[in-house]
Amino acid sequence: MSLPVPPTAVDYWDLFSAFFIIGLVAGGIVVSAMVYYAYVNRRKIGRREFKISRAHFRSRARETVILAMISLTILFSLSVLSDRIAANIQTPPETSTSLVINVNAFQWAFQFIYPNNVTVTTDCRIPVNTTVIFNVTSLDVMHDFGLPQFKIKTDAIPGRHNIIWINVPSLEGQNELTYQIKCYELCGIGHTFMMGNLIVMNQTAFDQWLNQTAVSQGLG
Amino acid sequence: MVTSIFFLALAGTIAELVRGQLAFPNGSLLTPGLYEQAVSFHGLIMILWFLSPFGTAFANYFVPTQIGAKDMAFPRLNAMSYWLYVFSGFMLVSTIFLPGGGPQTGWTLYAPLTTTEYMPQPGMTLSVLALGVLAVSITMSSVNFLTTILGTRIKKMRWWKMPAFSWSILFTNFLMLFAFPPLAAGAILLTMDRVFGTVFFSSMLGGALLWTQYFWFFGHPEVYVVVLPALGAIAEIFVTFSKRPLFQKRVFLIEMAAVTVLSVGVWIHHMFMTGIALGVRETFSFTTMAISVPFEGLVIGLVLTLRKSALRITTPMLFAMGALFFVILGGITGVFQASIALDYAYRGTYWVVGHFHYVMVGTTIFGLVAALYYWFPKITGRMYNEKIGKLTFLFSFIGFNVLYFPYFLLQDMPRRIASYAANPEWFPLNLTATVGALIFGPFILISFLNIGHSAFTGAPCEPNPWDAVSTEWTGDYSIPEPDDPEGGIEESENDNEPEKEAQPPPPSIVPSQNQEETASYEEERSTRTYLPVVVAGGVIFFLYGFIMFAPLAIIGLLIMAGAVVKWFHDDYHDKYAEIKQTLKEKWPFETVGKEKLGLWIFLMSEIVLFGCLISGYIYVRLGSSTWPLAAETHNVVIGSLNTVLLLTSSLAMILAVQAAKNNDQLGIKAGILGAFTLGAMFLMIKLSIEWPREIINGFVITGGLAPSTYYMLMGAHAIHVGIGLGGLTYLMAKGFAGKFTPQSHTALELIGLYWAFVDIVWIFLFPLFYLI
DSSP states (O other), rough: OOOOOHEEEEEHHHHHHHHHHHHHHHHHHHHHHHHHHHHBOOOSSSSOOOOOOOOHHHHHHHHHHHHHHHHHHHHHHHHHHHHHHHHHHHHHHOOOOOOOEEEETTTEEEEEEEEOOOOSSEEEEETTTTTTEEEEEEEOEEEEEEGGGTEEEEOOOOOOOEEEEEEOOTTTTTSSSEEEEEEEEETTTTTGGGGGEEEEHHHHHHHHHHHHHHHHHOOO | OHHHHHHHHHHHHHHHHEEEEEEEEHHSSSOOOHHHHHHHHHHHHIIIIHHHHHHHHHHHHHHHHHHTTOSSHHHHHHHHHHHHHHHHHHHHHHGGGGGTOOSSSTTTTTTTSSTTTTSSSSSHHHHHHHHHHHHHHHHHHHHHHHHHHHHHOEEEGGGGGSOHHHHHHHHHHHHHHHHHHHHHHHHHHHHHHHOOOOOOHHHTTHHHHHHHHHHHHHHHHHHHHHHHHHHHHHHHHHHHTSSOOTTTTHHHHHHHHHHHHHHTGGGGGGGGGGTTOOOHHHHHHHHHHHHHHHHHHHHHHHHHTTTTOBBBHHHHHHHHHHHHHHHHHHHHHHHHHSSSHHHHHHBBBBHHHHHIIIIIIIIHHHHHHHHHHHHHHHHHSSSSHHHHHHHHHHHOOOOOOOHHHHHHTTTTTBOOOOTTTTTTTHHHHHHHHHHHHHHHHHHHHHHHHHHHHHHHHSOOOOSOTEEEESSHHHHSEEESSOOOOOOOOGGGTTTTTEEEGGOOOTTTSGGGGGGHHHHHHHHHHHHHHHHHHOOOOOHHHHHHHHHHHHHHHHHHHHHHHHHHHOOOOOOOOOOHHHHHHHHHHTTEEEEEEEHHHHHHHHHHHHHHHHHHHHHHHHHHHHSSSSSOOHHHSSHHHHHHHHHHHHHHHHHHHHHHHHHHHTTTHHHHHHHHHHHHHHHHHHHIIIIIIIIIHHHHTTTTTTTTTHHHHHHHHHHHHHHHHHHHHHHHHHHHHHHHTOOOOOOOOOOHHHHHHHHHHHHHHHHHHHHIIIIO
């Protein structure tokens, strides 16, 4: 039983591949150059003289500038690409159907408050095929609300509210999907065990669960 | 250096414990509490008490030698800085034995976890104080290095000729000067929160982010503080063993300068997930990417140095090449993290841990171990065991990669967790890493054993066994000068006895001053003193007592005060030594003596410190929705009166300096006395009229952010005024004895300068609190 890969993770792996290929090529060239030069020039005893020629220096300086320009361009485009994805991660789409969940991190669990004030800890249940917006804050120290399989997270800081959102994947024939929630900032000795589950359910099961919990919490 | 290796061993052992714990999903070697202490200690000690001082230890020996200076500019300051470093380290480590233990917060010490509410134990406070003491120690040492490099280079040592290592130390120390005051500021605020009940970090009104701002404004430059000396050493090694000049040295140095400058402008990338405005993060994401361009230039420059070379593959060369490999890998993975989108995935995970271990451990430890092997013959006059050396390289290189490469594959594993039962799929990679650690750790240890053993038994070697061309080996500063193999043992490289390394300058250096230099060398020998260690010990006693047991604090204070008085007393009688030194150290800065240069550099760091404190105040004030009006809380009349007092006092001081230049003894006495009286009045009004008044009105230190910032900044300023008054007392003693002459009034000028600085700070504080 495999979990569907959420859209944010797909974006992540695409971007990662772009960085990885560029990094591999650049790193590969430099490392092989180092190894190659070291190999062909190795000597038992070396007696070659030092020579510094200014002409040599100048021409190389031009190449350095060109190289710097090229790398700056590559880096700039990578940066623009990332910024677009980042902007997407933190700006939720303007739809009326999205579900806003307030997340309160505290030592050492996450608390989820639904729009009808139903409050649960540890397990966060969400319906399929919706947009869920997490409005994250902390009640005590700094935490970090992370959804590792979605490849996104945000800091939970006392006094501040940070937003991330997800498009909930479809069930793909399964009954429920369980993704992990973890804290990614050291928050005291309970940090190790500060985790939870993000449980995706079909819409009817979710509505039923929400109503039942509301009743049991006296919210009618 | 021995001390820093000791700290390495300690932190390394802790690291092995951490790895041992994580080898299996349900590690039970340590309890979570102990585990979090272990990761905190490991981070703090490795980065702050090992990596940076280790580079500095080399610098202490080789910077003066490379630039042809006799010794560091201020040997006693050097010793002071060393002892503060040692004692602060012990103070930090000792907290583990105190009730409640040490910090369990990671080396980043994120507030509000570090406030008393969540970490009530005294060990936490002491750790923060240890950081503060370390910051002081580092500031002293960077003042010293900058003065040494800027002010006491030999005449023939022109800027472009200065070896790459000395350059790297110059940049490093500039960075330290800017990076450590924010840490000190953070430590001051946190201490006040913990001890006096201020609310900088515990208040919801923006306090939590304040710490991360301070910390990373320090923390990111600190990475370069750690890496640059290693890069400098690698450059020296590449040059020596390739028999080629450094590829485009000027470009290389300019790139290094670019890295230095850019590194203070990238810190927000540690805070991408804190919800700072996207535009700000995009800017910092780009500067972070941009810093990799000069860095890439540095790497390519080093690689191209090997082109057409005649390369001798020795142990130092191998370690240096290994370090370069790790720079490349660590650097490239760093670019991944510069991307905000990717950072959404990496924040707080083992990917990050992998990245910075490649940079910090890979580059720095391999680079500095390379440096240790490389300079070993110079330090001891003996040769290490080459076979064992190469073998240790091979195994530590393999071990390192087995240890840290899996971290890049553990992309979802959170940092600083003591077990991972919920994710059994992480087990094989963690086990691999632990195996790597069991290879890497022992072989690094063998490296040091090899060095330590050879220091006593190695075959004696010639003064320049590598046939190197840089000045510390040849002793040739472009003018003929005999080689001087130094016979000092390794410990003498420590700052505690820098005098030992000082050698009589060869006769060929500036012949006209020869006699005088030899004479002052003799004098310097006599300046060897136990005072710095006593002062440093006093400081530590005081801080322990302050937190744990009050009488101890009084003892500490007495020791400290006694030693400081003795120190000044020495200076009082040794005036003649000082005259000569100021005359001698004139070359590069024609008109500025080294003391004055040092003080200016120190004031620079003070400016950064007050800048940080004041911007912290502005930050929380802007972040708060309500703030009491100045007129309601502070009395403008008293404030204005104090402003006038302090300014007049400065004027009196200037008159005293003028009088000294004109040899007007009465003027000197009147000036100093006036300055002192006015300054003392300022402090009296502040402490006995203004503060009690405000406290009666309910404006108490624990009453929220407004009084917190007020008492913090006023207190910091008042302490500076107090120190200034101490200096003025000394001047009075000396002035009334008629010891200031037009030729000799350095102390007067220096303290005058300091006094003026204290006034200028007040000019900023006055409107910020009393008028706005």
